[in-house]
Amino acid sequence: MSNTKLLTAATESFIREHIQVIEQHANLINIGVPIPAVHTSMAIAQAKMPTFFNITTADRDGTLLFFAPTHLNESVNRLPIELRNVSERDYFIEAMVTRKTVISDAIMSKGVVVEPMISIATPTVQNEQFSGIVFGAIHLGAINEFKNTVEQLLPNKHVVITDNLGRTVFTDDKIALAPLAQFTPFPVYHYITELLPVARVGGNSFIYEHRMNEYGWHIYVLHDTKNAVNDIENNFIVVGIGIIFVICLFLFFAHKLSTKITAPLVDLLNPEGQRHTKKLSMLGNSKEFSDVANKLKRTQFLMQSFEDRLKQQVTEKTVQLEQLNLQLAAQAREDGMTQLLNRSGFDELAINAIKTSYRLNQPFSLALLDIDHFKTLNDSYGHPFGDKCLQAFAALMQRNCKRETDIIGRYGGEEFIILMSGKDVQSHHKMMQKIHQQTMALSLTTQDGEHVSFTVSVGICSILGNVNLNLHDIVELADEELYKCKRTGRNKISSVTYGYTNEEE
Numbered sequence: 001m002s003n004t005k006l007l008t009a010a011t012e013s014f015i016r017e018h019i020q021v022i023e024q025h026a027n028l029i030n031i032g033v034p035i036p037a038v039h040t041s042m043a044i045a046q047a048k049m050p051t052f053f054n055i056t057t058a059d060r061d062g063t064l065l066f067f068a069p070t071h072l073n074e075s076v077n078r079l080p081i082e083l084r085n086v087s088e089r090d091y092f093i094e095a096m097v098t099r100k101t102v103i104s105d106a107i108m109s110k111g112v113v114v115e116p117m118i119s120i121a122t123p124t125v126q127n128e129q130f131s132g133i134v135f136g137a138i139h140l141g142a143i144n145e146f147k148n149t150v151e152q153l154l155p156n157k158h159v160v161i162t163d164n165l166g167r168t169v170f171t172d173d174k175i176a177l178a179p180l181a182q183f184t185p186f187p188v189y190h191y192i193t194e195l196l197p198v199a200r201v202g203g204n205s206f207i208y209e210h211r212m213n214e215y216g217w218h219i220y221v222l223h224d225t226k227n228a229v230n231d232i233e234n235n236f237i238v239v240g241i242g243i244i245f246v247i248c249l250f251l252f253f254a255h256k257l258s259t260k261i262t263a264p265l266v267d268l269l270n271p272e273g274q275r276h277t278k279k280l281s282m283l284g285n286s287k288e289f290s291d292v293a294n295k296l297k298r299t300q301f302l303m304q305s306f307e308d309r310l311k312q313q314v315t316e317k318t319v320q321l322e323q324l325n326l327q328l329a330a331q332a333r334e335d336g337m338t339q340l341l342n343r344s345g346f347d348e349l350a351i352n353a354i355k356t357s358y359r360l361n362q363p364f365s366l367a368l369l370d371i372d373h374f375k376t377l378n379d380s381y382g383h384p385f386g387d388k389c390l391q392a393f394a395a396l397m398q399r400n401c402k403r404e405t406d407i408i409g410r411y412g413g414e415e416f417i418i419l420m421s422g423k424d425v426q427s428h429h430k431m432m433q434k435i436h437q438q439t440m441a442l443s444l445t446t447q448d449g450e451h452v453s454f455t456v457s458v459g460i461c462s463i464l465g466n467v468n469l470n471l472h473d474i475v476e477l478a479d480e481e482l483y484k485c486k487r488t489g490r491n492k493i494s495s496v497t498y499g500y501t502n503e504e505e
Contacts, residue, residue, distance in 0.1 A: 003153040003154055003221075004154075004209050004211055004219065004221050005211065006153055007149060007150065007153055007154065007159070007219055007221070008211045008212075008213050008219050009213075010146070010149050011146075011161060011213050011215075011217055011219060012213045012214055012215065014143075014146070015103065015120075015213075015215050015217075017049075018049070018051070018052065018120055018136060018138060019101055019103070019120055019122075021045050021049060021052070021055070021136065022055070022101065022120045022121070022122045022134055022135065022136050023101055023122050024045075025038060025041060025042055025045070025055070025134045026122040026123070026124050026133075026134040028041065029057075029124045029126075029131075029134065030124055030125055030126070038057075039066050039068070039070075042055045042057075042066070042068040042134075043068040043069060043070050045068070046068040046069055046136075047069070050142060051138050051139060051142050051143060052136045052137065052138060052139070053113055053115065053117070053137055053138075053139040053142065054067050054068060054069070054072065054113065054136070054137050055067075055068045055134070055135075055136045056068070056134070056135055056136070056137070057124075057132060057133070057134050057135075058085075058086055058092070058132050058133050058135070059131070059132040060096075060129075060130055060131050060132050061085070061087060062085045062086045062087025062088075062089075062092050063081075063084060063085050063087075064076055064084045064085070064086065064111075065132070072112055072113070075112045076111060076112055079111055079112065083110055083111045084111070086135075088487060089104070089107075089119070090104060090105075090373075090375070091103075091104040091119045091120075091121040091135065092121060092133060092135075094121075094376065095121040095122065095123045095133050095135075096123060096130050096133070099123050099125070099130070100123070101120065101121070101122045102120070102121045102122075103118065103119075103120055103215055103216075104118055104119040104120075104121070105118075105163040105164055105165050105167060105375065106118055106140060106162075106163045106165075106167040106168070106169050106179065106180050107119065107180075108180065109137055113137075115139055115140070115141060116139075116140040116141065116178075116179035116180045117137040117138055117139055117140060118137075118138040118140065118163070118169065119135050119136070119137050119138070120135060120136050120138065121133045121134070121135035122134050122135070140168075140169055140170070140179035140180075141179060143169070143170050146159075146161070146170050146172075147172060147173070150172050151172075154221060157221050157222060157223060158171075158172055158174050158175050158201075158206065158221070158222035158223075159171065159172050159175075159219070159220065159221055159222070160175055160177065160183055160199070160201075160219075160220040160222065161217055161218065161219050161220070162183050162217065162218045162220070163216065163217060163218075164216040164217075164218075164375060164378070164413075165375075165412070165413035165414075166182055166183055166184050166218070166412055166413055167179075167180045167181070167182060167183075168180060168181045168182075168183050169217060175201055175222070177201065182343070182412050183199070183201075183220070184342065184343060184412055185197060185198065185199035185200070185208055185210070185220065197209075197210065199220060199222055200344075201222070204224075206222035206223060206224060207222070207223045207224075208220045208221060208222045208223065209221040209223075216378075237318075240314045240317070240318075243310065243314075244310075244314070247306075247307060247310065251303065251307070254303065258299075258300070333345030333348070335409075335410040337387060337390060337391065337410075338390055338391055338394035338410050339394070340394050340397075340398075340408050340409050340410045340416070341407070341408065341409035341410070342409065342410060343409065343410070343411050343412060345409065346407060346408075346409030346411065346417060346419075347471060349407050349419075350366075350407055350409075350419045350471050351470075351471050353405070353407060353419055353421055354419075354470070354471055354474070356421070357421050357422075357463070358466045361465060361466065362421060362422050363421075363422075363423075363424055363425050363428075363462065363463060363464050363465075363499075364419065364420060364421040364422070364428075364462070364463055365419075365420045365425050365428035365429070365460055365461065365462040365463070365495075366417070366418070366419050366420075366460070366461050366463075366471075366474045366475065366478050367417070367418045367420070367428075367432050367458055367459065367460045367461075367478060368411070368415060368416075368417055368458070368459045368460075368475070368478045368479055368481075368482045369397075369415070369416045369417070369418070369432075369435070369456050369457070369458050370414060370415045370416075370456060370457050370458075370482055370486070371389065371390075371393060371414040371415075371454055371455075371456055372454060372455045372456060372457055372490040372491055373454070373490070374386065374389070374413070374414035374454075377389060377452070377454060381446050381450075381452065382447075385444070385446055385447070385452075388444055389444060389454060390410075390414065392442060392444055393416070393439065393442075393456070394408075394410070394416070396435065396438055396439060396442060397416065397418065397435060400431055400434055400435050400438070401418060401420070401431065403420075403422075405420070405421040405422050406418065406419070406420055406421075407419040417475070418432075425462035425464065425497060428460070428462060429460065429462070429493075429495060432458050432460055432493055432495075433493060435456075435458075436455075436456060436458055436493055439454070439455060439456045440453065440455055440491070441453075442454070455490065455491035456491070457482055457485035457486055457490045457491060457492055457493075458482070458485065458492070458493040458494070459478045459479060459480065459481030459482025459483070459484070459485060459493075459494055459495070460478060460481060460493065460494070460495035460496070461474050461475075461477040461478040461481065461495070461496055461497075461498070462495060462496070462497040462498070462499075463497075463498055463499055464497060464498070464499025465499040467498050467499055469498065477496060477498070480496075481494040481495055481496055482494070
């Protein structure tokens, strides 16, 4: 078994161990063990497994009931009611609906402790009715046991672990990625190495191996592209030197042999050839020697041509190899699945388009579109069907955004982004309403023949005049509007306009 497989198995074992703790306490509640005894057991379990920064229970309405460690309970009880309730969290909703243990994507906790986390939630059932959940928050900053595993299995490699949406769960000390940071590798084509999977981190390129564990976590093992290219270059140089040496050795022996063979011909051309009458009589008639001389000259010409071509090929390959680092470092702009711009490609075009709009005093709008409950689609119908949904939605956006000033991109996972320039912001909003309505009417067929539809939530930020906001600022404003949609039930459009007026839809 390869070291990458062993690392993948280690992540599965880590998650499974934490799931067992949460399910054990949910079962204690289900079979009627007294609640004080359950709380005591939760406190002991959390102390033994500090990667849980809390193990918590919530009632059927999502209100928090008990925290382990127990010293947090007093602080939790003082929080506003909205911070003591998790009913809007996806893991609570999914656990309530499916009645199964749920592992969330990487999210930010709220309340007393605000940290990046992964939540494991198991429903509790009383009298065959959903009565709440037991859930544990795994502190992403405390997943340190993987560091020893990485150093033992992959001492000279870099490791990145993400959730299903590409948010960072773990990186080793050599990679500067914060928890929840987006990590999206991309393929790069090259004429020598065909298809290389390459990740771009901190301005550096890495060739990577990728595996996904049974819980949807992605494990990336990164190799420095500079070292890989140097290895390729060194191999080509060694082979080239070897070929040149063999050719030189061949030419040396050919020269010696040809000198020996053509010595009689040299005597024939010697002005003093009359002194070599005896040798001439031994060599045969002049026609035979003329034929031999012509063949030898042709052979010499062919050998010289071959040597020149070989030197030219070695020179060309050397130049190509010197350009390999630059070509590997060039970042792909297209998302391979949807054929839309990827995040870096979108940012590059959008920054220039925003500068142009400010200079021409033209209004523009930026929209973030997120497919609702996409993880549930993947879990229910499989990742191939999820990919089909992404491709269908991308095509729908392209059909509506046909102007040259419309820039569309896939911003990560199931999140898309559109920049619309010119005309007026009302036309931008109408276009988003049209996409929103067409998405609700879209129906895709699964392998089992079932017709499935989905919805999107849309956050829009429109700009009138030069308000001195850059792309990052505008994306954050649109993301706030998108969050409003999610917080109030999804399948909505929310917008804000900066410049002369403010409005929300």
